[in-house]
Each structure stands twice: as structure tokens, then as C-alpha cells.
Amino acid sequence: MASMPDWGTLPRMLRDQAERHPDATAVVEGGARVTMSELRSRAAEVARGLIALGVEPGDRVAIWGSNSASWVRHALGVWDAGAVLVPLSARYKGIEAAQLIARTGVKVVIVGDPPLARLLPPLDDGVTVRAAGGLDPAGVTVRAGEERALAVGPDDLCEIMSTSGTTGTPKGVMLDHAQVLRGYWDWSEIVTLDEHDRYPVIAPFNHGFGLNAGLVACLMRRATMVPIPVFSPDALMSLISTEKVTILAGPPTLFARILDELDRADRDVSSLRVAICGAASVPAALITRLVERVGLERMINAYGLMEGTVVSMTRAGDPIEVIANTTGRAVPGIEVKIVDDDGKEVAPGLRGEILQRGYGVMRGYWDEPARTAEVVDADGWLHTGDVGVLDEAGNLAIVDRKKELYIVNGFNVSPAEVESLLLREGSLAQAAVVGVPDAVSGESGVAYVVPRPGAQVTAGTLLSWAKANMSNYKVPKRVEVVEALPVNVNGKIDKLALRARAATG
Secondary structure, rough: OOOOOOOOHHHHHHHHHHOOOOOOEEEEOEEEEEEEEHHHHHHHHHOOOOOOOOOOOOOEEEEEOOOOOOHHHHHHHHHHHOOEEEOOOOOOOOHHHHHHHHOOOOOEEEEEHHHHHHOOOOOOOOEEEEEEEOOOOOOOOOOHHHHHHHHOOOOOEEEEEEEEEOOOEEEEEEEEEHHHHHHHHHHHHHHHOOOOOOEEEEEOOHHHHHHHHHHHHHHHHEEEOOOOEOHHHHHHHHHHHHHOOOEEEHOOOOHHHHHHHHHHOOOOOOOOEHHHEEEOOOHEEEHHHHHHHHOOOOOEEEEEEEHHHHEEEEEOOOOHHHHHHHHOOOOOOEEEEEEOOOOOOOOOOOOOOEEEEEOOOOOOOOOOOOHHHHEEEEOOEEEEEEEEEEEOOOOOOEEEEEOOOOEEEEEEEEHHHHHHHOOOOOOOOEEEEEEEOOOOEEEEEEEEEEOOOOOOOOOOHHHHHHHOOOOOOOOEEEEEOOOOOOEEEOOOOOOHHHHHHHHHO
């Protein structure tokens, strides 16, 4: 692998790229292009605006909005200011955003989509809300901004990413500058991402894949980034044709929909050369069709998680069977092993929990040392909660999830979090959510709810409330109103019984 330049931090990486390649196109949005030098100067202006608001090194700054060139500029400005980025999902409703803002002690919230600001409930007095583009750098010199950016160290936190948990409360994953740069430099090297590529970033920037394998990777490799605020198959097909897109990343359903569009109309997608899936079983027939119909050079399967950045990837020359059924071998600097319920390593071919160790393991969960200790042991092994199998060649297959999380269109959903949100509606005594297979979204949620005494609850009204108060991927696809929930011998809700019921329902 080519060695990464000695950047150390994201601000230094941006400055090096802007100085060496000032006219390289960094971002394309609509008909506008932003060069590296323009991006650097605009990010520095954002940083001075944050400093003028009193943001100090290590303070948390949230960005709430859809993928856009403005989002990119403001994220880089947060890092230039020495602050820690807390991305908020554009799908969040007010309750969800306010919870994460309070939990991470955010000092400033930058709202990229103006209508979102109206959703926020009252925040603590110490939180400042500003519209994107509304930061005033007056009073802060360019020199002061540069000194702040260059003072950032490799071990300083760069982001706190929200990840679903099984306790009902999402956790904040802490990552530093050095591990993000290392992880996604190596990811980009395996993907062969370079300055000739045009890469639409479909995954939202609040997600690790969109922010790190999208925004950061593009800047490190000078690939042209095309932020996608809202995905639509038809619009993506037009974009591939007009912008000569070369790299595409997403779940298998994304590529299946592209093939469906190709079957309906003759589109020019010949520019595509690499497709990347994430930790999913990819039908071999789909890979074959993509290679034959689209002319792909490579299909890559990969596995990563918020707490562990990049874990494993398939490589050039891997046969279709390996790409379809595994996520490849561990990336450089990362160890992977499979253990049984007693923590003992199992032989190749046997199932067990996936453990990971190396530079990519998170610094911990924000302000939650006890929960950190539950997943990162004394020897530095991250207990992923995913169940996998390693073959003799070291290829890792993800076969199940030890945790209850399910995945809707590529987004992790915590049943406990959805249950907690449903109970806020006010008419429920209990709620239990399980994930079931779904032909369209991969998996979907089914909610079983018990009304409070005297309350009138219907599936329709509860779903309407959920759509108004939850991110769309968290909204259960189906709600069943029941008199009581099944319990096991320990008196806990019997999720196995509910899954069986949901599968037949």
C-alpha cells in the first residue's frame, strides 16, 4: 500500500491538498464546482466565525442538515476551529436532535436546512443555534484562525458519531483525527479511489460511511465529491450519465434498483468502474449482472462499524463467491478473531462473536466509561456484537447479530430506541419492536404495543405519530395493538416469540 502523507490531522490534510492542488475540483453541486483552495478558505472563514462565538478547542459543534457543499464546508470549519464534530441526521425530529445535543454537551448547532430549526424544542441556555452561512468571523484574524487549525493534534477528537444501542439511548462514538485519516486512507487505497474519480456520496454525512468513506476519503484522494441530499434511482441514473460517475457505494438494494432502471430505459452508465457494498450478503447473480451489464471493473464488499471504523474488505482478484459471501480479509493494522460464548477463539469455519483490535477501535463512548468497558476489554479487543465466521483464508462472513439491531436500507435501528420513542406518544403502557426480513428495505420493524388502561390506540394513529416524530427509517412498518406481551421464564419480554409471530404475520 502507498504510505499516507504525514498529515496527522484533518486541517493539515486540507491545507496540504489546497497548497499542492489549488485548482482541483473538490465538490460539485448542481452546476457549481468548488476547488480545493476555495474549500480551504471557506472552511477557515467558518472556523473564525465559530471562534468568534466562543468555541474553544475540544468544544462540540453539531451540524444538522442534508448532504451538501455547505455541509462539507462547515464540517471542515469545525475541525479548523479545533472543535469536535457532532453530526445530526437530517431525518431526526426535534426530540431526537435535542437528546443528542444535550448528551454530548454541544455548544453550537449549525442548521443547514432552515425548516429543521423550527423542529427544535427549547435548548439549554449555553447552546447557540446558527443557520449555515450565518457565522460572522468579525473580530477574529486570519492568523488567529490558522494558529487554531495548526494547533490541532493527531490524538484530538475529531468526531462523535451517534450509534444505535440496545439500551434505548444511542451512544456517542469518539474517534480522533489520526485513526480517521489512517482508516480511510487504507480504505481508499483498496478501493483505488483517486483524483480521476467522481463519487456521489449517497450515505448521509451524519453516518460514518458518508462522512469518513465519503467526504474525508474524497478530500484525501482528491476525488470529486458529489453530495446527494435525497436518493432517487432515476436522478442517480441521470447523474451517473451527466457527471460520468466512476465510484458508487451503497447496500445491494441500491445496485439492484440501478439494474431495474437499466432494464426500463437505455442509460449510459459506462463510466462506473467500482461498486462498494457494506457487510451484506450480495447475490452472486447481482455481481455478475453488474459486471456484464454495467462493465464494472470491481465489486467490493466491506465490513466496518462506528466503534471500529474499517475492519475487513475484499481485494482485487477475489472470486465472485468471496465477494458475494464474505467481507474479505482484515485491513492492515487490524486484527480479527471469532470467539465462543466463553470468550475462547474458535476454529475456522465455526460461528462466534467477532472481536476486533487495532488502531481503528474507538476512543470510547462519550461520557460513558462503563458502557465503553462493556465492549472494549482490557486487552483492547472490541466486542462487536456481530456473529461471524472466518474461513481458512481469513475471509470474514457476517452471519448474524448478537445484538438486537436490525438494518433498514443500510441504517442501523435499535429496537430499544424505537420502543422508547413510541412510549413518548403517551397512550402506551408497553412497546416491543423486532426486526424482520423485508424484500424492499432488507429488514423492517414490527411494533407490538399494549395501551394504557382506558386509552384508545389504533395502528394508524400510532404510525402517524411515529412518522411525525421519528426518522423515517426508525418508523415501524407494521404496528399490532395487543392486550399483553409474551414473557420468558425470567419475566422479560420474549422477543423470540414476537419475531416468530412477526414472521408469520
